[in-house]
Amino acid sequence: MPALRTVTVTRYMQPLREGGSLPALAEADDGFKYVIKFKGGGHGVKTLIAELVGGEIARELGLKVPELVFAGLDECFGRTEGDEEIQDLLKASKGLNLGLHFLSGAFTYDPAVNKTDALLASKIVWLDAFITNVDRTFRNTNMLTWNKELWLIDHGSCLFFQYNWQGWETKATGPFSYIKDHVLLPQATQLEEADAFCRKMLSEEKIRSIVQLIPDEWLDWESVNETPEQLREVYSSFLIARLSYSQQFIKEAQDAAKTLI
Numbered sequence: 001m002p003a004l005r006t007v008t009v010t011r012y013m014q015p016l017r018e019g020g021s022l023p024a025l026a027e028a029d030d031g032f033k034y035v036i037k038f039k040g041g042g043h044g045v046k047t048l049i050a051e052l053v054g055g056e057i058a059r060e061l062g063l064k065v066p067e068l069v070f071a072g073l074d075e076c077f078g079r080t081e082g083d084e085e086i087q088d089l090l091k092a093s094k095g096l097n098l099g100l101h102f103l104s105g106a107f108t109y110d111p112a113v114n115k116t117d118a119l120l121a122s123k124i125v126w127l128d129a130f131i132t133n134v135d136r137t138f139r140n141t142n143m144l145t146w147n148k149e150l151w152l153i154d155h156g157s158c159l160f161f162q163y164n165w166q167g168w169e170t171k172a173t174g175p176f177s178y179i180k181d182h183v184l185l186p187q188a189t190q191l192e193e194a195d196a197f198c199r200k201m202l203s204e205e206k207i208r209s210i211v212q213l214i215p216d217e218w219l220d221w222e223s224v225n226e227t228p229e230q231l232r233e234v235y236s237s238f239l240i241a242r243l244s245y246s247q248q249f250i251k252e253a254q255d256a257a258k259t260l261i
Contacts, residue, residue, distance in 0.1 A: 004052075004213060006070040007099065009036060009077060015086060022089055025102060028071065034099030036071050037156065040092025045218040046163065047156040048098045053235065054131045054155025055100075056210045061127060061201050064151040070215065071099035096215050103151060109143035111183050116150060121187035122194035124152065125179070129249040130198070130242055132171075133158035134178045141183050161238060165224070168234060172241035176249055180256040188257065191250040204240050211236045 007028035016023045016035065026036045039045045052068060059065045075094040116124075124143075128136055135157035136142050142154040161171040179185065188194075211232050219228035226234070242249075 004068055004070050005030075006072060006096075007032075007034070008072045008074070009034075009097075009099075012077075012086075012090070015083075022086070024086075026071070026099070028069075028099065033102040033104070034069065034071060035066075035102055035153075037098045037100070038073075038089055038093040039095070039097050039218065040089050042156075043163070045221075049162065049214055049218055049235075050131075050159045051098055051100075051154070051156045052213060053210055053239075054133060054158040055152075056213065057131060057202070057207075057239075058127055058152050058155070060206055060210065061123060061198055063123060063127065064149055066101040066103055066151065066153065069099045069101070071097045073097055095217055100153060103144055103146045106144040106146035106151065109141045109145055109150060109183075111138060111141065114145060114150075116184060116187050118187055119190045119193060119197075120150065121184040122190040123198060124184050125182055125188040125253055126191060126194040126198050126246070126250060127152075128158070128182060129176055129179050129253055130246065131155065131158040131239075132160055132176050132178075132242075134160065134181075136183055137181045138183050143183075159235070159238075162235075165234070168238055169241065172238045173245040173248070175252060177252075179249070179253045180259070182253075185253065185257050186260055188253065191254055195246050195250050199243065199246060202243060204236075207239045207243070208236045211239070 007030050009026050010029050011027040013025045022041045023035055023037050027033050037048055037051055039048055055065045055068050073094050077090055144151045144153055161168045214232060216228045219231045
């Protein structure tokens with residue numbers, strides 16, 4: 001798997017206040033615009049880790065995800081920002097942050113208007129059950145339509161086991177009740193086919209290569225004694241164990257879908 005590109009943020013354009021961690025639209029030194037997720041906001045680097053791992057797993061499954069880049073912020077960046085909240089956020093985010101390529105002209109997926117192919121819907125439901133993503137609901141679909149294609153964004157709420165490491169082994173093969181709220185669950189009628197496809201596309205080696213992308217500076221936590229490599233091993237082990245549990249979590253999704261009828 002190729003490494004992510006690294007860009008330097010050159011211009012802060014505007015905050016995107018619909019996000020809890022105050023992401024922003026910004027321009028980088030490669031001339032492109034990005035939606036930047038800052039390590040100084042919300043749940044800090046763990047949101048960025050979830051975004052990175054969840055997004056790259058989606059890409060590995062052939063799903064449409066904007067390019068992810070590491071977005072560097074100089075310690076002097078943002079000093080002239082007039083909004084004190086934003087200035088504090090930028091000061092706390094020096095170093096590597098995460099950027100998603102800005103899809104100009106994209107619009108939010110509306111389940112009342114847009115219908116999705118059953119297999120595609122099933123793959124997305126499978127993905128979110130696998131990475132335990134709690135945030136792809138009717139209230140907040142986190143999907144865009146761009147060039148007549150469905151794109152997935154904002155995976156910062158997946159892998160929520162990382163906020164409490166105790167018992168991560170049990171959580172890897174535990175139930176995921178939030179799947180009942182998934183916006184595409186009513187259309188996900190080919191979950192068994194999606195399971196066969198996704199299991200073929202993923203492997204232990206691919207999972208480990210994705211987790212290996214997490215930068216050391218995002219794994220320097222005051223609350224734990226583990227090294228960055230030891231923490232990466234936990235992420236890899238969680239996902240590998242969860243992959244082996246796929247028959248159970250798609251059964252849970254199928255049972256949840258029956259309650260919608």
